[in-house]
Amino acid sequence: MSIFDGAFMDTELSKRTSIFGLRLWVVIGILVGVLIVFTLFLLSLCLTSRRHRRRRTVAGKYSSAGAPPAKEIQEIVHLPGPHMLRQPQAPAPVPEIHVDFGKVEHRVVVHSDNNNSNNRGVSSGESKGTVSGCETTSSFGSGSVVLGGGGVGVGPEVSHLGWGRWYTLRELEAATNGLCAENVIGEGGYGIVYSGVLSDGTKVAVKNLLNNKGQAEREFKVEVEAIGRVRHKNLVRLLGYCVEGAYRMLVYEYVNNGNLEQWLHGDVGPLSPLTWDIRMNIILGTARGLAYLHEGLEPKVVHRDVKSSNILIDRQWNSKVSDFGLAKLLCSENSYVTTRVMGTFGYVAPEYACTGMLTEKSDVYSFGILIMEIITGRSPVDYSRPQGEVNLIDWLKTMVGNRKAEEVIDPKLPEMPSSKALKRAILIALRCVDPDATKRPKMGHVIHMLEQDDLLFQHERKTEGESSRSHQSHRQERKDSSLDMRIPDAGITDQSEDDSSRNHQQNTRWR
């Protein structure tokens, strides 16, 4: 470019334009700036939508056969303190809450831990187990550090723990088609869950633990020790585990009908297959599983993360409580102050969130929320709802206080329950979420109250005969007879429940 061209350019660029009298170079500058911002915006939109698409695909593809895809629930992980999490009133961001959606990496990272003899020889760093596609031959053998007796290529051994067994990596690899993406049934905060079939034909769920800043390994130890020996029809059974190289895997019985979250919040069409009876059966089963953890074991076990995605469902609609990864063994009669509050947003008991004080009553609180979720079909916290309905407890209390209890029922419920049955279920839920932990019932007591409901149903079915009323007419009929609900907060209780409370003293059961 000649010197004249340069001067010409200068002159042209310095000319004022009709746009606010701005000089041409300023206008060009602004345009370029806008273009850059727009491009960045498009890029971020593109990335976000790709991520969402991938998550949707994951949910759809991973769900158990027949079960609707799951929604993700926000998970909280934060340090306790007096200022910590309360049940949210508004969608304002809460700085203490860490929302963790990034659980898609198929990798295991184990850091060396001198306190753990199992970890001898394992250095920090990623394992080589990133799996991108289905593999039929072993890719894990070379370079693995053989630990704890379960060496690569060595046949299965009997565990020294006296329950279950060790599985070799090769065995689990064979069972899951090489930890194939097609076998992935879900992904939680601690790892990816694969379906698999062992050589003896047993269908299993294999949880390949991720190392989440060391939590995965802690979870592994806790689960293995606390859950290995636990047997109950309403608890997902841990069959064994694999410790090999950097791998930590848990092998569970396979529960074949998805999880409760999928059935409550997934796309099930206008009418849910979950009838009132099925819902009550799920609640009762869950209560029995939790009561066993709290009252049937010594030391007792607090689950710490009771929520709908942790309630697995079988083909007969029985519930099985899963994911004891957050469980802590408790010494009987003692509460436990944790240094780290863990649980899921919307389900965490206020005292646990605020002080880290953990007792089995924290599970009772989460269970109360779960009952509400099952009755209403609503998530514990749902920001897509109008103000006043975001927080499930607050909304439900308001509705009950306004004698509109009939209106809280899940609109997808195919048939309305009786007023009494509904009233009882809501009352139990409200008692479980009493802000005063000491006033919450024990799970054994909850079972007793629920079983009375069972009897109530049987009686009603007899007297009402087989005639089933249509959804709409029944709904209308029930609307006319508002429940006389009284909220436990107000110190008022249901008479029949008091009776059950008395009976319970002599008759605690968790089958």
Ligand SMILES: Nc1ncnc2c1ncn2[C@@H]1O[C@H](COP(=O)(O)OP(=O)(O)OP(=O)(O)O)[C@@H](O)[C@H]1O
């Ligand atoms: N034993 C099992 N049988 C069948 N499916 C299972 C089994 N265990 C877990 N799943 C499924 O795998 C998925 C992930 O489960 P996981 O317990 O790891 O995570 P989560 O409960 O969804 O989340 P979080 O880890 O935050 O509690 C869930 O959809 C669950 O239904």
